[in-house]
Amino acid sequence: ITRRDFVSNSSKLAMGAMIVPRRVLGGVGHQTPSDTLNIAIVGAGGVGGENAQEFGSENIVAVCDLDHDLVAAKVEERTHSGDGTPREKGLRWKEQYASAAKYTDFRVMLEQQSDIEAVLIATPDHAHAAIAAAAMRAGKHVYVQKPLTYTVHEARVLQELAESTGVVTQMGNQxxxxxxxxxxxxxxxxxxxxxxxxxxxxxxxxxxxxxxxxxxxxxxxxxxxxxxxxxxxxxxxxxxxxxxxxxxxxxxxxxxxxxxxxxxxxxxxxxxxxxxxxxxxxxxxxxxxxxxxxxxxxxxxxxxxxxxxxxxxxxxxxxxxxxxxxxxxxxxxxxxxxxxxxxxxxxxxxxxxxxxxxxxxxxxxxxxxxxxxxxxxxxxxxxxxxxxxxxxxxxxxxxxxxxxxxxxxxxxxxRIEDSHEMNWANACKGVGEATCPxxxxxxxxxxxxxxxxxxxxxxxxxxxxxxxxxxxxxxxxxxxxxxxxxxxxxxx
Structure with missing residues (x-):
């Protein structure tokens, strides 16, 4: 869509005309709750790696990033604190990263790996909406780092998609x-x-x-x-x-x-x-x-x-x-x-x-x-x-x-007993509600x-x-x- 098209058709966009509805649990591509959640991380070299460390009790089945050399270096950094003390969460994340399937293109990941139930997105801001929309349309629960989107229009689209798909959503403002x-x-x-x-x-x-x-x-x-x-x-x-x-x-x-x-x-x-x-x-x-x-x-x-x-x-x-x-x-x-x-x-x-x-x-x-x-x-x-x-x-x-x-x-x-990330993961499994949908x-x-x-x-x-x-x-x-x-x- 171009800006010129938007200005002349804003009323349609405000109504979410670009959204294809899919009604919830049991809908096409939707995964049923289980004891552990199969999570994919998209963007793991920065704050996404920090988020991933909170999922020690879950299954990180896929990691998608455009620079896996950077991710691997950051994963290693997180295994120890500044004084050399081992960090349990970081060591667990290193194990999860090693065993997870690796991708560079999130579209390929969503198409090829059917066991993914939820996707955490921590890429640069400009890509948030495209990845989140694709994941939600595939029936995946989504956690998107802040800011949720790059534009006002994208924020409206993701809100409508969350309503129409019924997946569990969370923004990463802990x-x-x-x-x-x-x-x-x-x-x-x-x-x-x-x-x-x-x-x-x-x-x-x-x-x-x-x-x-x-x-x-x-x-x-x-x-x-x-x-x-x-x-x-x-x-x-x-x-x-x-x-x-x-x-x-x-x-x-x-x-x-x-x-x-x-x-x-x-x-x-x-x-x-x-x-x-x-x-x-x-x-x-x-x-x-x-x-x-x-x-x-x-x-x-x-x-x-x-x-x-x-x-x-x-x-x-x-x-x-x-x-x-x-x-x-x-x-x-x-x-x-x-x-x-x-x-x-x-x-x-x-x-x-x-x-x-x-x-x-x-x-x-x-x-x-x-x-x-x-x-x-x-x-x-x-x-x-x-x-x-x-x-x-x-x-x-x-x-x-x-x-x-x-x-x-x-x-x-x-009060929320778990981390912001685990609050979302638990909600994906049917336990409680996400705090920042x-x-x-x-x-x-x-x-x-x-x-x-x-x-x-x-x-x-x-x-x-x-x-x-x-x-x-x-x-x-x-x-x-x-x-x-x-x-x-x-x-x-």
């Missing part, structure tokens, strides 16, 4: 399963801080390169050994230097064409993309907001039942590349969301800050309390403040006298990505959003950024 997250909800619901009309959310991300130009080959007259080239890669950060120029053939173990996947642009391989630094590049990631929004926006979004915003406005430092077609995200961004009244709850304005930007210190905060520069959230209530760190950790109340009242709030949210994760992801839509539309331009029809009402240009162009054969 803080959503924490006791602290539930405590925050209970305090807010009990009115400990009163009505909340303002929320501040911040993170120190990106901790990778952004605001860069597209990497390019060395100029023809470039002298690698010239004295004025002695800075590279010494005194200047190597990642930034590599982002300027260089001639880099595709490593023999890496399938770069498959790495590009749905990317419509013909991007040449460069080591600044793979591994990890892809997050800052528009073709592959969604920047700091996509990386950490699911861990930070999650808690006020859940506790305040925010739903969809009606307007979004964003400003930032410069993008990398031309303003009409940037290639890397800004180093620092602010986003301002306005959410309408929800029942008896008042409207809420939520402010996002990244790249080292932080909110002004609330006057209600005691002088000896510091804002954690890594990240956090402040709920500004009529009676006081609720502040927590990234992932919902260490929730605190101010003035501190509110703690006595909070201690009397009854527990109303069931796509029915919740897709709207949360949409909120995050709307911040980038506003930023792409123009600095300081407030977009007005009609969530029911998935459409920006005051900018046709903004509607183009709700969807993406796909390489042939990759459209959802």
């Amino acid at each position: 803080g959503h399963s924490s006791d602290d997250a539930r405590l925050i909800n209970e305090w807010v619901a009990a009115g400990v801080i009163g009505n909340v009309r303002e929320v501040h959310v911040w993170t120190n991300r990106p901790i990778w390169s952004q605001g860069l130009l597209r990497p390019a080959p060395f100029p023809e007259d470039f002298e690698r050994d010239a004295p004025d080239r002695s800075w590279w890669p010494g005194s200047v950060d190597a990642a930034h230097a590599a982002g300027l120029w260089g001639d880099f053939p595709v490593p023999k173990q890496l399938d770069w064409d498959l790495y590009l996947g749905p990317v419509a642009r013909d991007v040449q391989y460069h080591p600044i993309y793979h591994p990890f630094h892809w997050r800052g590049w528009v073709d592959f990631g969604v920047g700091a907001l996509g990386d950490m929004g699911a861990h930070l926006i999650d808690h006020p979004y859940w506790a305040l039942d925010l739903g969809y915003p009606t307007s979004i406005e964003s400003t930032s430092s410069p993008w990398g590349g031309p303003s009409d077609d940037p290639v890397s995200y800004p180093m620092a961004t602010t986003v301002h969301y306005e959410f309408p009244r929800r029942g008896l709850m008042p409207p809420v304005t939520m402010h996002w800050y990244d790249g080292g930007l932080m909110p002004q210190r609330p006057p209600q905060l005691p002088s000896d309390v510091r804002l954690n520069r890594e990240g956090g959230v402040i709920f500004v209530g009529e009676r006081g403040l609720l502040m927590h760190e990234t992932y919902g950790r260490q929730p605190r109340l101010f003035p501190e006298g509110l703690a006595e009242e909070a201690a009397k709030v009854p527990q109303s949210y069931t 796509f029915s919740y994760a897709s709207p949360l992801t949409e909120v995050m990505l709307l911040g980038l839509v506003a930023l792409r539309t123009g600095q300081g331009f407030k977009i007005e959003y009609d969530a029911k029809h998935m459409r920006v009402t005051n900018s046709e240009r903004a509607n183009e950024y709700l969807v993406r162009e796909y390489r042939e054969g990759w459209a959802l």
Whole structure:
């Protein structure tokens, strides 16, 4: 689908017209629950390997990755801690990886290996939706790392697919399963801080390169050994230097064409993309907001039942590349969301800050309390403040006298005994429910990505959003950024 097609047919897309229904348990390709779950890992060199370690009690029957050399090295790293102490989970994962079937193409894996019941997806952001959609249509349960999708449209498609297939779904924002997250909800619901009309959310991300130009080959007259080239890669950060120029053939173990996947642009391989630094590049990631929004926006979004915003406005430092077609995200961004009244709850304005930007210190905060520069959230209530760190950790109340009242709030949210990953695996086997299914994760992801839509539309331009029809009402240009162009054969 092209952006032009999307703008003229957005009402159809909002209704999920591209989805082929399949009704649940017992439907075509659906696996019945059993004592152990047969799991496939797609993308195991980074956080996917960390997730895989949580499945020691399950069967990891397949691992799909475009760079198995990297995966093997990371698997070995995880067998011991920094001081050389053996790590039981890492050693178990090494055994599972050794015995699992190996693939580079997820489509081949899904077609050839019928015993797969569930798929965990931890690839770069741009490929999440394509892999998840294929797995769900094949009747597989899916766990997708955050951010769930690359575009708003993709989030809607995956939500509809989850409903139509009935498979168990989970997004990988592990803080959503924490006791602290539930405590925050209970305090807010009990009115400990009163009505909340303002929320501040911040993170120190990106901790990778952004605001860069597209990497390019060395100029023809470039002298690698010239004295004025002695800075590279010494005194200047190597990642930034590599982002300027260089001639880099595709490593023999890496399938770069498959790495590009749905990317419509013909991007040449460069080591600044793979591994990890892809997050800052528009073709592959969604920047700091996509990386950490699911861990930070999650808690006020859940506790305040925010739903969809009606307007979004964003400003930032410069993008990398031309303003009409940037290639890397800004180093620092602010986003301002306005959410309408929800029942008896008042409207809420939520402010996002990244790249080292932080909110002004609330006057209600005691002088000896510091804002954690890594990240956090402040709920500004009529009676006081609720502040927590990234992932919902260490929730605190101010003035501190509110703690006595909070201690009397009854527990109303069931605590999750297992890890976020095992919560999903158990739900796949019919034990309990997944804590962050796509029915919740897709709207949360949409909120995050709307911040980038506003930023792409123009600095300081407030977009007005009609969530029911998935459409920006005051900018046709903004509607183009709700969807993406796909390489042939990759459209959802």
